[in-house]
Amino acid sequence: MALFYFKRSMRDVVGHIILIVLPVILIGFFDYIYRSSELISGIQDPENTFITVLTIGFTLTFQIYGGALTFETMGADFFTPMQGRLLATPMAPRRILLAILSMGTLVSFLQTLAVMGFSMAVLGAKIRAFPVVMLVMVLSIVFHQLLGTVILLLSGKVKTATTAMSFYGAIAPIFIGIYFPLPDTAVFHFLRDYLTPMALANRAVLGAMAGEGQEVLRGMVPLATFSMLLFMWLKPLSRRIHP
């Protein structure tokens, strides 16, 4: 079953192009624009180049959109007539949901690897403490996959989940300052570091690259806690897929 969902996800060629090629283009584009600027947010560590900060920021941003692959698959399976076909089988719907969720997470992780790999190999991004950074990336992927799933199950509509996640995906990167520099004030620093789950992940990654364990924990612990809560919420919410 999991292999089937993996193959199904992998056949969404347009989705993969958007989620891999677009961030790479944006990373190159914003690097070109801000290369000479000293104001870009997120560079607390002088060893981080613009391209590195942009790579982290856009990889995290497109993980949010990567969640769409999962909840759109769930929507196609459980909020269309396919639901009747699937629920008529002896397979527990929760197991199907988990298969979709885990394969969506895997595909999003592969997209993350592709974007970061390209950025490191071609654009010159330097990701230090790579294993810890990838750990944070995985946590961020899991959180955003779960968030999209929960919104879908709560609303019962793919369109609502898409709108909510697109809005979040548009706003969150602004507040970590990857589109344009944010004012250098305490309030904006707070928003940049804590406002969104994406900000927490960004903070943890930058902390990991700077070798600051406490920063990593400040980002990862709340993100892991939220992920756990969302995962626990899935069980009661999965009952909503019954007609």
Add this chain to the structure above:
Amino acid sequence: MLIQADNVIKKYKNHVALDYFSLTMKEGEVLGLLGPNGAGKSTFIKTLVGLLPMEEGEITVFGMLQDGNNPELKRQIGYVTQEITIYEEMTARENLAFFGGLYGLKNPLLKARVEEVSEIIGLKDQLDKKAGSFSGGMKRRLNIGCSLVHKPKLLIMDEPTVGIDPQSRNYILSFVKRAQQEGMSILYTSHYIEEVEAVASRIVIMDQGHSIAEGTLRELISSLQGDAQILIDVRIAKEEVKEALAALRDVKEVALHNNTYQLIIPGGVVVFDQILPLLSPLGIVAINSKQPNLEDVFLTLTGKQLRDEVN
């Protein structure tokens, strides 16, 4: 009994979709469930498969209570949905293997069943093509195939031929006959009377959530014995004349197709003196009589033309 449904009530808010509906089905039977749109056929099918809870009543299948949570029971049933529910981005082989897997089949049995089923549905040469590239008829056949991989004892087919070409329809009807000969029990719902006539060994007619008649084709038609059917072609038909004909005491049912009035009248009753004055002004072209068929049974029982309901 293979299926025993007793006094099933299913409501959608204020609408009663199944109203003390009862039905029985024996092993090895092809039971045709016939009814117009909104009769409650699909609601009953979904309740029978365990997808919809019911307010009252009880359904047992293979002697097991259908509560929607019995995996053992689900393994015995194949459900062909009214809509085409296949994954168009995947190949026919992947679709068949996926649904077989959901029913617990594992390789090498699963592979063997996929091959067997692809032969049954006539898609053996198309197994590795994406379902999205198939014609409507091929998709319908794959839709049926996905319900057969686990070799169900009971196959429930909800309007399996909607929107397909005559060739694919004949293929599906032939499959139903073959499957019955091989011992499969099939519950077949359709709008199309001729399909039910062709495949069903017993027929249940339902309307407004009730079962209004049941029996073999012969039994249902013989229930109309004594009734006669008259077809009168006119140059220009008028709806108000149909209503006037229906109001006549000796006319049981009237239907109007294009320029032909179809009347069902009790045997031995002479009605021409009553109907001709109404029809003559419309210009009578021809008058014919014919033996009653299932469509006439349906018309008499429900007062509706099944085909009109479709359109």
